[in-house]
Amino acid sequence: MADSPINITSAFKAVDIQSFRNTTRDITFDVYLKISDDNIAHVFSKSTGLDYKRLAQYIHKGVKELFIKTEDVPAYEEFVARTADLIFNDSKTTQEKKIATLLNMTEQNMAEIFVQHNISEETAENTKKVVTNYVNLMMESPKTVAIILKLVSHGEYLYYHSIAVAIFSMFIAKASGQFNQRTLEIVGMGGFIHDIGTTQISKEISCSPMELTPAQWKEMRNHPKLGLQMIENTPNIPDEVRYIVYQHHEEPSGHGYPNGLHGPVIYYPAKIVSLADAFSALISKRPFRPAYTIEQAIHILQSETGKYDRELVKILASIFSKSDIGSRAA
Numbered sequence: 285m286a287d288s289p290i291n292i293t294s295a296f297k298a299v300d301i302q303s304f305r306n307t308t309r310d311i312t313f314d315v316y317l318k319i320s321d322d323n324i325a326h327v328f329s330k331s332t333g334l335d336y337k338r339l340a341q342y343i344h345k346g347v348k349e350l351f352i353k354t355e356d357v358p359a360y361e362e363f364v365a366r367t368a369d370l371i372f373n374d375s376k377t378t379q380e381k382k383i384a385t386l387l388n389m390t391e392q393n394m395a396e397i398f399v400q401h402n403i404s405e406e407t408a409e410n411t412k413k414v415v416t417n418y419v420n421l422m423m424e425s426p427k428t429v430a431i432i433l434k435l436v437s438h439g440e441y442l443y444y445h446s447i448a449v450a451i452f453s454m455f456i457a458k459a460s461g462q463f464n465q466r467t468l469e470i471v472g473m474g475g476f477i478h479d480i481g482t483t484q485i486s487k488e489i490s491c492s493p494m495e496l497t498p499a500q501w502k503e504m505r506n507h508p509k510l511g512l513q514m515i516e517n518t519p520n521i522p523d524e525v526r527y528i529v530y531q532h533h534e535e536p537s538g539h540g541y542p543n544g545l546h547g548p549v550i551y552y553p554a555k556i557v558s559l560a561d562a563f564s565a566l567i568s569k570r571p572f573r574p575a576y577t578i579e580q581a582i583h584i585l586q587s588e589t590g591k592y593d594r595e596l597v598k599i600l601a602s603i604f605s606k607s608d609i610g611s612r613a614a
């Protein structure tokens with residue numbers, strides 16, 4: 285939350301809040317927010333860095349400007365010139381710094397996705413950029429992505445889960461041998477935003493530490509439709525991603541929702557995200573149960589006949605039988 289207000293003097297300069305959207309978290313100056321004509325509050329400090337969720341909330345509430353101290357203008361200009369994208373794509377950037385920067389970009393992107401009621405074009409564009417960067421890292425070295433999973437697994441569940449689903453979906457898609465770079469990105473993007481609809485459902489239900497009641501389940505089952513509505517008017521989200529968001533709870537047996545579609549009619553990438561979603565949930569620690577091991581999780585998925593595509597479950601099992609990603613990601 286904002287610190288106690290202090291008086292505005294000519295010592296402050298207004299800067300565009302959007303200029304913080306594509307940066308990393310580490311600021312070398314303090315940032316302030318104008319609360320009224322004579323009051324300004326210290327909101328981000330150089331010791332703790334930017335807080336992406338709060339930044340996204342300010343933008344969402346219509347804040348246009350933030351303030352910095354006049355003497356910090358050169359530091360600010362240097363900061364905004366080095367965008368996260370530039371740092372990530374610079375050939376001189378070390379692998380470590382690349383991972384840190386990509387996590388920064390992801391976190392900022394997730395924060396935006398989760399505070400918006402409709403995904404804006406800029407956010408959709410950023411999501412694409414982030415997913416492309418994951419695909420590129422994955423092509424360079426699959427182990428890098430395992431390190432990322434390990435790093436984010438301590439964060440907020442919904443945030444970790446979205447990244448994990450995106451990454452597992454891309455792994456399964458790649459292992460199936462049927463996907464090129466573009467389709468991998470579509471699967472990744474679908475994985476990232478598959479559950480955005482849950483942001484429109486009360487936290488009591490979507491984050492409930494207990495089993496849901498039948499009435500709560502009924503509401504929860506609206507999230508694919510709500511998610512689809514959130515991206516309906518965002519032109520730069522490919523239609524394939526819309527199918528993934530809408531169909532990620534359909535099951536080959538026809539017992540899924542929202543439409544009870546049967547196996548052959550369910551969009552193939554949606555089946556991939558559905559499996560990655562279940563897998564990520566099983567290997568995560570939840571308030572009501574401990575995390576399952578990779579082996580246990582795969583066994584559970586294999587035994588739930590009709591819920592997931594059988595061939596895809598085989599592919600998932602084969603990924604973990606021949607790599608050490610499992611032990612790292614758990």
Ligand SMILES: [Fe+2]
Pocket residue numbers: 478479507532533
């Ligand atoms: Fe879902």
